Amino acid sequence: MDLVFFNGWGSLLRVLIIGLLAYATLVLFLRLSGNRTLSKMNAFDLIVTVALGSTLATVLLSKDVALADGAVALALLISLQFVITWTSVRFRWVRRLVTGEPLMLLYQGEFLSTPLQQARVTQDEVLAAIRSSGLNDVTAVEAVVLETDGSLSVVKRQAESRHSSLEGVRGPH
Structure with a gap:
């Protein structure tokens, strides 16, 4: 050698x-x-x-x-x-x-099993993202979105708004 x-x-x-x-x-x-x-x-x-x-x-x-x-x-x-x-x-x-589309994983407190499986994300990972955003209750969350960069965005539940940040996200809204 x-x-x-x-x-x-x-x-x-x-x-x-x-x-x-x-x-x-x-x-x-x-x-x-x-x-x-x-x-x-x-x-x-x-x-x-x-x-x-x-x-x-x-x-x-x-x-x-x-x-x-x-x-x-x-x-x-x-x-x-x-x-x-x-x-x-x-x-x-x-x-x-090139980038894909954002994917909704949780909507109004309900986990969306098909998108979770497609994204290969566990419910525990979604819950961790919710905790990281400062929330401790799933019912306080409007949605959790898997963004195109791989990050999880937590959208807090608010009073009815005319403009939603969830427009363009695949999922039930």
Whole structure:
């Protein structure tokens, strides 16, 4: 078994220089693409973020990948993310395809078994979200919604309101 602890100063210098340049390139591209590129993440955003990190690591550590190649790969991933998010804002079918839709798991104190099974969420997890929101009684909850980013939103029961935050959520309302 061949253990290599030090490849020489040239290897370290390459990682340092390429690392600084690749990091600066990534930051520049992210600033150009806007705040949405790495905002609160749904599954699609997470995949792109992991791919960006993997690409950056490959550029840093692989002598076979030139900085220019890595910059093009980073630009491609960020551009694809921009195009997908741009179209998802304008076309509902793209948004549903990429991010899914929020799913109601509890409505007016009743657990909704089919959505719970679809989402693979337990009643205990819903109850934990209710407790985390500062409530201790299910009857004080209008609904619990599984958001597209995987978080659970608890909607407190209120007097009748003209505008509900539950519009657009799949479920019985």
